[in-house]
Amino acid sequence: MGFGGCEKIKDFGDTNTNPNGTTTPVTAGLLTRSIAELGGREGGTSVATMTRPGYYAQYFSETQYPSASLYNLPQLEFNGFYSGFLNDLQNIIRQNTDPSTKDIVSISGSNANQIAVARILKAYAFWTITDRWGDVPYSEALKGNPVPKYDKQEDIYADLLKELKEAVDGFDNGLAVKGDVIFEGDNRKWQRFANSLRMQIALRMSKVYPNAGGQAATEFNAALNHSAGSMQTNADNVAINFPGGAYQNPWYISYVVSARIDDAISSTMTDALSGFNDPRLANYGSTPIGFPYGLNRTAAVAVSPGWGLVLKGDKIDAAEDVILMNAATVLFARAEAAEIGWTNENAQDLYEEAIAVSMAQWGYSGTAVQTYINQNSVRYDEGDPLERIGTQKWFAMYPDGLQAWSEWRRTGFPVLTPAEFAENxxxxxxxxxxxxxxxxxxxxxxxxxxxxxxxxxxxQDARMWWDKE
Structure with a gap:
């Protein structure tokens, strides 16, 4: 196996060989594999492109065999996440900490840098797991214990924030991390991601700790004011590079390789975008026509053709990136934090900047963006500021259904109508x-x-710790 950068998923090979002929895993390969799994399709161990939360957030509609979008089949396993990318990330930390292996694996980057990256990705992954199930195994997980206890979500959140703080401050000036198919070993971008993630986790606790001087606001401000900064432009986006070939974008695999058309952009999304005269409508689906949301099979098979798949055709490419987090989402978080008095920043300025950054992500700038922002339906001072932020954030997070569903649970925005044929x-x-x-x-x-x-x-109706009425 070569180690000349490993900046593409295709570069990673055998994770159990190394130049010294031992059985110590090649940590660059473990990192690449864990990142690829994070960006993979649901049914494996995907986080970034899972569809069920996208049904709940009404980004997507099921077209042929409606079930999850009707809130059926709610029992879901999480073991694959632990045995997959979480185990790989923990192995990276272990190999870079153990005195008997740390020198060997340092060929894949300085021990400190590898540990910091793995801790950030672990925090992100555990955040997405606890936000789906609530209390889950955490403190006793990944230690070979077949019956780990379930930690309270409150305790998991506290430790995730600690992990991110320590990870940001744990980078050194040593060899850049190899196997990094997100930031190509750029420590500063990893720090910005970690600070941004810390802000998002803190904001997720806003209904538990609403006060400006409370725990959540304190964490938010500490991350915001960190010297490494946070995500502000699309150059900071956490994007997994799928190069094509053996490692293809998961939407491409679904629609092109597997020739499945089970998922469409929902009419909830297309109607909302159309109502806002939003140019992103041309990019969010293969056509601007959404599939009606929440239909049973009898009604679904009767829908007229012409509806759009998830994402425009040129975004359904074997070599298209998958976004884990975009800068616009972070800017909207800052706008909300300012609006509720957590920070002294200007909420309206951040709101408008977030819209512009989201538009730029999809190829729009200049007059088109300003015209959009100047509409009464979008103008910050023409309605409830938190509703404006929540709705625009919902647009901007597409197609990340998990974060959209989580934010809807926290804020109630946008207002969504349950499926007509709901089966729960x-x-x-x-x-x-x-x-x-x-x-x-x-x-x-x-x-x-x-x-x-x-x-x-x-x-599935039980509210988790941060999900307050």
Whole structure:
């Protein structure tokens, strides 16, 4: 295996060989593999392109076999995340910490830099897991314990913030990390991502700690004011580079390789974009016509053709990037923090900057952007500022359904109508995933203890710790 940069997913090879002929994993390969899995399709261990939260956030509609979009089949397993990319990331940390291996694996970057990157990605991954299920194994996970306890989400959040703070300050001036198919070993961009993630996690706690001097605001400000900065332009976007060939963009695999058309852009999204005269409509679907949201199979098969797939055709390419987090989302977070009094920044300026950055991500600038911002439906001073921020953030996060669903649960924006043919008991949009049957079979006592802490038990309607009415 060569180590000449490993800046593309195609560059990574055998994760269990190294120049000294030992069985120590090549950490550059582990890093690349974990990143590729983070950007992969749901059904494996995807985070970035999962579809179920996109149904709940009404970004997508199911076209042929509606089930998840009708809030059915709520029991979902998380074991694959632990045995997949989380295990790889923990292995990177372990190999760079163990005195018997740390010198060997330093060929893939300085020990400190590799550990910092792995800790940031671990924090991101655990954030996405706890925000789907709530309490999950954390402190006893990844240690070979087959029956780890479930940590409270409150405690997980506290440790994620600590991990990010320490990771940002843990980089050194040593060899850049190899196997990095996001930032190509750029430490400063990793620090900006970590600070931005820390701000987003802090804001997610806004209903628990709403006060300007509270825990969440304090964490937000510490990350905002860190000397490394935060994400502000699209050059800072956390984008996974899929080069094509053996490592293809997951939407391309779904639509082109597998020739499946199960997912469409929803009419909820296309109608909203059209109502705002939003030019991004031309990019968010292969056509500007959305598939009606929340139909059962009988109604779905009767829908007239012409509806759009998720994303425009040129964005469904084998070598297209997958975005884990974009700068616009961070700017909207700062706008909200300013609006609720957490910071002294100008909320309107940040709101408008966020819109402009999102538009630029999709190829729009100048007069088109200003015309959009000047509409009464978009102008910051023409309505409820938090509703404006929440709606525009929903537009800007597309197609990241998990973050859109999480923000809808936290803020209630935009206002969404549940599926007409919803099959769950309450007929309401789910607020969490239900623990999988596998956990009840292999870790029964601990999953039952976690379920007992949920109001109403282990249901998809139970609100998690930060999800306050």
């Amino acid at each position: 008991d309450t007929k309401e949009i789910p607020r969490r995933y239900v623990y999988g049957t596998g956990e009840y079979g292999t870790n029964n006592a601990n999953v039952k203890a976690a379920a007992a802490l949920l109001s109403g038990g282990d249901t």
